[in-house]
Amino acid sequence: MSHILEDELHAYLDQALSRSRCVVIESHLASCGFCSSQRDAIAALRDQTTLLLGTLAPARRIPVSLEELNRRQLAREPRRQRTRRALWAASLVGALGLGYGIRSVGSASRAPDGTPAPLATAVAAAAGQGMSPSNAQSVVPAAMRVSHRSAARPVTVTAPAPDEFIPARDGSAPPSVESSTSALPTDADPGLQGYWRTVPWDKAEDVAGKSPARIEGVPVEEVQVQPSREGGSPMMVVAQRLSSGQVIQTIEGPAADVSQLLSRRGDGGLDSAGRPAEAMQRGDRMLVVTGELPPDSLRAMIRRVNAAQRVK
Amino acid sequence: MADELEELYQSTYTAVVRYLYRKVWDADRAEDLAQEVFMRLLAHRPEKPRAWIFAVAANLARDEARSAIRRRRHLVLMQSEPGVLPSKARDAEEQVEDDEQSEQVKLALGTLSTRDQEVLLLWDAGMSYPEIAEQSGLAVGAIGTTLARARRRLVEAHERQNYHEADVAHS
Numbered sequence: 001m002s003h004i005l006e007d008e009l010h011a012y013l014d015q016a017l018s019r020s021r022c023v024v025i026e027s028h029l030a031s032c033g034f035c036s037s038q039r040d041a042i043a044a045l046r047d048q049t050t051l052l053l054g055t056l057a058p059a060r061r062i063p064v065s066l067e068e069l070n071r072r073q074l075a076r077e078p079r080r081q082r083t084r085r086a087l088w089a090a091s092l093v094g095a096l097g098l099g100y101g102i103r104s105v106g107s108a109s110r111a112p113d114g115t116p117a118p119l120a121t122a123v124a125a126a127a128g129q130g131m132s133p134s135n136a137q138s139v140v141p142a143a144m145r146v147s148h149r150s151a152a153r154p155v156t157v158t159a160p161a162p163d164e165f166i167p168a169r170d171g172s173a174p175p176s177v178e179s180s181t182s183a184l185p186t187d188a189d190p191g192l193q194g195y196w197r198t199v200p201w202d203k204a205e206d207v208a209g210k211s212p213a214r215i216e217g218v219p220v221e222e223v224q225v226q227p228s229r230e231g232g233s234p235m236m237v238v239a240q241r242l243s244s245g246q247v248i249q250t251i252e253g254p255a256a257d258v259s260q261l262l263s264r265r266g267d268g269g270l271d272s273a274g275r276p277a278e279a280m281q282r283g284d285r286m287l288v289v290t291g292e293l294p295p296d297s298l299r300a301m302i303r304r305v306n307a308a309q310r311v312k
Numbered sequence: 313m314a315d316e317l318e319e320l321y322q323s324t325y326t327a328v329v330r331y332l333y334r335k336v337w338d339a340d341r342a343e344d345l346a347q348e349v350f351m352r353l354l355a356h357r358p359e360k361p362r363a364w365i366f367a368v369a370a371n372l373a374r375d376e377a378r379s380a381i382r383r384r385r386h387l388v389l390m391q392s393e394p395g396v397l398p399s400k401a402r403d404a405e406e407q408v409e410d411d412e413q414s415e416q417v418k419l420a421l422g423t424l425s426t427r428d429q430e431v432l433l434l435w436d437a438g439m440s441y442p443e444i445a446e447q448s449g450l451a452v453g454a455i456g457t458t459l460a461r462a463r464r465r466l467v468e469a470h471e472r473q474n475y476h477e478a479d480v481a482h483s
Contacts, residue, residue, distance in 0.1 A: 006460050007456035007457040007459075007460045008456060010456045010459050010460045010463070011441065011455070011456035014435070014441065014456070014459070016440065016441040016455070016456065042460075045463050045464065045467060046463060048463075048467050049432070049436075049463040049466055049467060050436065052417045052420070052466060052467070052470055053334070053417070053421075053432070053433075053436045053466075055410070055413050055414045055417050056330075056333070056334050056414055056417055056418060056421070057330045057333065058329060058330070058333045058339030058342055058343075059339065060326070061343065063321075063325045063326070063329075064347055066317065066318050066321045066350070066354075069347055069350050069351050069354060070354050072347075072351055073351040073354045073355055076351070
């Protein structure tokens with residue numbers, strides 16, 4: 001039999017070999033002086049290693065009892081459970097929020113027949129009425145994104161033209177649209193539900209039930225209102241003319257209706273430079289500003305909010 | 313189960329502290345980490361507790377190493393504190409000798425590769441070859457080879473340290 005390898009002698013001394021292998025090695029060691037002296041040298045090396053490592057030990061102390069450790073562990077447990085519960089709740093809220101966000105965008109791009117998407121939450125109105133950068137959820141609806149690619153016509157109209165109007169929600173044919181301020185109704189006429197009405201600024205709040213969203217400090221040229229069928233917030237288009245002659249529009253209403261209006265117009269809310277309209281959405285309500293505005297405008301603010309949201 | 317854990321604790325705790333001490337070089341920290349290991353053991357109750365203990369200890373020691381610089385600064389402060397005094401049972405000269413010896417072994421151990429160190433320390437902590445193999449990722453058959461090399465190199469490196477010290481003292 002050939003000599004036993006060094007690593008096997010280490011394993012033999014460390015009692016890491018099978019019993020049968022130990023028997024073979026021991027019988028060899030009994031008859032082989034070389035391997036026997038090798039074993040002794042390795043045993044000495046092993047002892048020396050143990051001795052050296054023994055100097056690298058901290059001073060012995062009385063260990064804490066296992067009961068004490070168990071008590072500490074149990075004291076720590078509720079904190080861990082609380083953390084786990086908080087994480088679970090946070091993930092649930094996150095999942096719900098994600099699902100709701102997807103549904104909101106989906107409903108904004110749906111409704112080809114004018115059927116309004118269900119309102120999931122009560123929505124604060126528009127800028128200046130509770131939709132602040134800190135609490136607003138900002139998205140650009142899918143319909144708008146599609147129309148941005150397909151259209152390049154600049155925004156020059158002051159309000160939706162008759163052929164651009166959203167059809168009646170109850171399916172009946174739209175009546176003729178009042179586009180002249182001389183024939184403006186002074187109160188909300190239930191017979192015009194679902195259709196656009198053009199109202200003067202000083203009557204807009206009475207008709208719409210609230211002050212329409214607009215850019216402060218810019219003269220209002222025209223306000224068009226589409227009352228909600230079920231008593232909810234209406235859709236409003238406020239046209240304002242800048243000193244440069246450029247007309248901007250602030251459109252606020254149910255997200256599905258607003259995005260459908262923009263897509264039907266064909267320009268998708270592009271401004272004269274071909275830039276897309278800026279949109280903010282909270283729940284099922286959407287606020288869109290079309291047309292060119294100076295950098296310190298609401299639109300610029302919305303863009304900043306959107307950028308911040310995307311970074312988050 | 314409680315008795316088994318108690319027995320395991322009694323038989324392993326010191327080895328875990330020693331193992332951790334050789335990783336973090338701080339007795340207090342090694343104690344803290346060892347207690348953390350056993351508290352986790354009580355919470356998890358793993359199937360192979362012995363191997364699990366050393367695996368967790370190795371992970372905790374690794375985490376410690378990430379803040380090594382900060383800890384080293386802290387240690388310097390601790391060592392300079394007057395409250396850390398040699399044991400009354402031993403005189404100061406013995407303590408100095410022991411410290412020098414420890415320092416030499418520590419330096420010798422530092423000359424080994426990380427893998428050799430790990431295998432050697434796990435073996436010294438009383439782990440079996442299969443347990444060492446499982447934790448180090450080596451084949452069981454390679455543990456003997458690794459241990460043989462590590463032991464030889466540790467002793468050789470320590471002898472070199474001794475010669476160097478003797479030379480310095482002589483000159």
